[in-house]
Amino acid sequence: MRSKSPRRRRVLKPNMEKRLSETVPMSKLHEDQAVLYTTIFVGNPPQPLDVQLDTASSDLWTPISGCTNCNTTLIQTQSDHTSSLFNISSSTTFIPTSRGVKIAYGDGTGVGGVVSKDTVSVGDFVVHNQTLIAVESVQGQFDTAGVFGLGWPTLSTSRGNPWWINAIDQFDEPEFGLYLTSPTNVTIAPAGQLTLGGRNESLLDGEPQFVRLLEQSFWAVPLTQVTVTTNSSSATNTASTSSSSATVSLAGDDAVAILDCGSELIYGPTVYVDAVYASIEGAVKNEADGDDDDGWLLPCDTRASLVFSFGTVDVVLPSSLLVQPSPIAQSPATSTSRTSTSATPSTTARRYCSGTLVGDNDASTTNGASPAWILGHAFLKATYTVFRKGTSPS
Template sequence: MLKGFISLVVLSACYANAVEVVANAGTVAPHTIALQSRRSPKESPLRRRALSPSNVPLADFFLGTDLQWFGNITVGTPPQEITVVFDTGSSSLEFASTLCTTCPQVKFDSSKSSTFVDGGRTSSITFATGVGVDPVIGANYKLTLRSGRDTVGVGGFSAPGVSLFLITAQTPKFNIDPFSGIQGMGATAQGIFAALINQGLPSLFSLYVTPQAVGKAELTLGGTDSTKFTGTPIFASLPSGSGNTWQLASPGISVNGKTTTVLNTARTIIFDSGTSNVLFSTNTANAIYALISPDIKPNPNEAGTYGIACNRISSLPAVIDITFTSQSGKPFNLTIPSSELSVGPFASDPTLCQTLINAFDGLELVGGSLLKHYYSIWDVGGKRMGFAPAVGV
């Protein structure tokens, strides 16, 4: 991904990516695009071996605000159940193991699996975003890993010899996680997802990552669940050269129907299901907050964060519209509503509430605060993303 354990932005893979009100920007009515069938023709041999889509229930990690969604996979023979974040900001599978003496999560014991193969390679990985809503400082989100292979199962499917990494050590910031690891779901199929595609699973997945109050979040492998959205999804193509990154080009951003010279600028925005907050450059974050309230200020005690008095935040209008272009060339907006503005009080000052956008120069990224308002379709084979209004949100 592109984040911390929950928002996995691997630093090594990171993109080296006075307010003037210019105009009122009216809401762009979404242009609907019919969802194309991905079934194989009758004569195709794929039809005989195709796997049907499967739903994987997801739980919501919640500490005053929605933080992360995670579900079950199995590893080994006999299978051991492990909980992982299905993270579109990363591509590998890593989880706590009995080699990690300080990991408090449920741990995989490779000695009890008859199909485990030790890869013998050790490495470390540092993340640019972490669990929760606070910016990463230095290398406080770091994992030490050992390579291996084993049988991995998810959603009733399984595949042998899947590449994976055992966590042998982790920094204390990970200890709060209720899940054991991360299953990368990047824009290029790898690991278990690639293996299932080779078995005949259609090369797409969908996410219904709901607020805790709505519940029933799910991942659908190999298709969509039409009971979880309304209307027809709108699709947008990934830019050329996106590689393993789920990202879309955006011509501009508006806040409460207004934009500025800074916001009305083309940019590429990454979609990361493992990140809670929104990350924008310092100039963009400042421009957005200036259109919400001049009293939203950076918090010098926590670099990259902003805040305002908690007794004021609920009354602030903060509708953030990010414009994209559909495959048919029509503009459409994805909206972060005012209800997402507050991510809770700062630990250092409970009277001051943190706001959802963090400043992070070199990276433009949206996470769960946007995704939980839409049913999202991640079409690996078609190199595109689709969005429709989520049911119940």
């Protein structure tokens, strides 16, 4: 659990100069769930709400006191001063409209509510008349008091600008930086930090390398290839040199990836994911249930790492982020070993872990699905990411 202390909030006056950037901490409900959240304040007087951050959507929504089937006992308020819902009757600046909307998410959950407006602040940045959805019904379970979309306006179901677009005139730079803690660095914050209006220079090694944004909807970038490298030394030694490599090239619609802090793993077209694992020594296809999307197992102590190439920019996914932390098998005899040289039953007594790279049969050119690749927490932990708006968004 995390502790919080009340903070003094300033209201931006029309003649006020731009503020500098501000960093707010992020927390995570469970290590194996893609629920990154931070605290926002909604209404007047402001009501603190823990909301999930999502770079793959653009709407801000929160359940309200009149929600008919919202089980607020399932919403984790983390034993702090935050609320599990937004009490609209307590806000003097809440403005409802007559337009109802529904949002459906890829995992089968969804919400329905009324498009509304109110004052919303994050840290010291305040946006008046921010469009939000006052949720009156939900489908499935949500563990936070809403979702805070950080995508582009074209993704918005409410047809309103996402909060960061409305706040950008207050930013020192038209950007926000996202840092997720990795297994080797948990000292920054419980799950990482969100820097609004800039970046945390202390976490950067030199200037960031920007990648061209393909379109202003998702944060979609061109992913040109994935390279498997096998290091000759231990998996935890980042200074080791590569002893072998194999490259999987991508083209067309299959070369599109989105950065999604609302997803835990890395998803790509099954045909390419299978090709990547086929180049990793000791990797085995998990065929226990006869499902092509069951995923892959690989030795927990694998020395393989992946290099994701975005044109001239490379991001290395170390072996520590290629495997999920909990071992699930000892020498899985029911699976088939897939290596670059053979396909034989696995007999070596080793601990096996699930891979963080998962194949998705629906993410393929033939099925017309886009984007092909979803880069979730497992990828974002490997790099500091700056999301920037400008004449050439990146």
